[in-house]
Amino acid sequence: MLNLERLRTLDALARHGSVSGAATGLHVTTSAVSQQMAKLEREVGQQLLARNGRGVRLTDAGRLLADHAARILSQVELAQSDIEAQRGEVVGEIRISAFPTAARGLLPAVFATLRRDHPELRVHVRELEPEDGIRAVIRGDTDLAVVLDWSNKRLPVPGGLTRAELLEDPPDIAMPVGHRLAGREEVDLEDFADDDWVSWPEGEFCYDWLMFTLRSKGIEPRIPHLAGEHHTQLALIAAGMGVCVAPRLGRGPVPDGVRLVPVRQRMRRHVHAVWRTDADRRPSVRAAVTALRLAGREAESS
Template sequence: MLNLERLRTLDALARHGSVSAAADGLHVTTSAVSQQMAKLEREVGQRLLAKNGRGVRLTDAGQLLADHAARILSQVELAQSDIEAQRGQVVGEVRLGAFPTAARGLFPAAVAALRGAHPDLRVRTRELEPELGLRAVIRGDLDLAVVLDWSNKRLPVPGGLTHAQLLDDVPDVAMPAGHPLAGRDEVDLEEFADDEWVSWPEGEFCHDWLVFTLRSKGFEPKIAHLAGEHHTQLALIAAGLGVCVTPRLGRGPVPEGVAFVPVRQRMRRHVYAAWRMDADRRPSIRAAVDALRAAAGSQR
């Protein structure tokens, strides 16, 4: 009889690609992963791993069993969902991820509401950029991720996931209070062609969106500063070091010397929750989505 936890370890190795990454994903030590794999190899009587430089790779037998393990674990998830749905109680653990401004703007109210309404539900949260959040849900490291895309640049939802809209977030252009455009009711992005920009770090979805959007307006942006935290971006703006696009969700306290002006051609960040289809009937998922929607409603 194949051991389910050992199959889970093999599945993590197949998804993460290394022993150390699998250990991180499973929240165990690397030696625990190696021990589980050694036991699984003895159970099946075949080598499942082979050395590959400093790391390991799955053998043909390992890949075959990993494919079965993924299907088995998906069926286990479905069974758990059906049992929870039949019981109708919101219990157990739910793991949530969100990009930083959603974590700041939605999680405090949503998690507090879940704790109050469902004291037997353990809620775990973490910050993750949108693409990483979706990958974590697909891998099974998260139960639900709050992610985003923009009205002019979509983030595809991978197969096997379902999603629910939470809110549309309207960003503004943040600029020093002394900027010539600071007193305007609305602005066009083209009017900032000569300004230096503060952006999210390179490689992040929102950085790619910003460059794509500004280029579509007919100019190459002068990106002078990169910062992942909106508070850091606004501190740079307050010091007179550029302009940036700043969402309203999770904005929080604003330093003195910063002005916000809406964009005439309204931009939108579509914020939504995504989870695995095979977990769709879990009451804990439904409760988390309801709590996030309620928290999002208070942002409007």
Template structure:
């Protein structure tokens, strides 16, 4: 009889495309993955893997068994859920992904509520930027992703995925307390045309949004510093090194010496779930 854990390992290899990827997805070592696959080959009496340069690929038999494994594992999980549902319990493993401020702002309270309602449900979380999070749902590596886009820059979501709005997140401009606009009730993005900006990396969705939005206001931004985390961006603002956009979700208290001024144009992030 085929071993479910070994089928799960084969399924992970097929989805991730490498032994190291399967190990990461299963939270085990690469040697554990290799051992499980070797045992599975002995069980079925056929070669399931072939060398492919420095990696491996599935043989025809391996691909065939991987297709069956995906269906078998899905049915086993469904059977477990149905049996527990008869007892009034929700069970299984729920894998969640969210962008960092979304995870910080939403997960703690939501997961405490979920655990209280469904104590038999296992939940794992990961901080993942929006576009990779959508791809993780497509690959089956996450069951649900909390993602964001902007009022003027939507995030592409492939057909076949469900998209449900959660909230709109207002955005402020964070600036040093000594800045001329620090005490204003609100400001336009164009009011910061002469300032150094603190942004994300070149290939980040939010960085592209910032450049596009400022340019639409007639501002060619001077990006002096780049940081992935809002906390780092705010620390640079506190040091007087520039200004940055500061969404409110998951932001927490501002560092000493930093002010947050609402954006007059009501700039918002749209936060939603994808599965």
């Protein structure tokens, strides 16, 4: 009889591509991963891993068993969903990830709703950028991820995941109060062709969106300043270091010396929740999505 936890370890190795990655995803030590794999190899009587430089790779037998493991674990997820759905109780735990401004602007209200309505449910949170959140859901490291995309640049959602819209988040342009356009009621992005920009770090989805959007308008942006936190970006704007896109969700207090002006074009961040379709019937997932939708409506109306 194959041990389910050892199959879970093999599945994590196949998905993460390394012992250290599998250990991180499973929240165990690398030695625990190695021990589980050694036991699994003894169970099946075949070598499942081979050395590959400093790392390891799956053998043909390892890949074959990993494919079966993925299907078995998916069936286990479905069984858990069915049992929870039949029982109808929102209990156990749920793991939620969210990008930073959603973690700040949505999750506190979500936690309050779940604590009030479902006190037996334990909620765990991780702050992850959208693409990392989707990968965590696919790997099974997270049950539900709050992600975003933009009206002119959508974030692909792979098959096997379900998505629910939570809210639209209109951004403003943040600029120093002494900026030449600070007195405007609305602005166009083209108005800032000659300005320095403060942006999210390179490689993040919103950085790529900013580059894509400005270049589509014939602007080759100058981005000398990169900061991951919106509060840091706004502090740099207050110091006169450029302009930035400032979404409203989770924005919080705006520093003195910063002026926010709406963008004339219809430019929106779309905020979604995504989860594995085979977990769709779990009461805990449904309860979390309901709480997220409620928090989204409240954020839009505030």
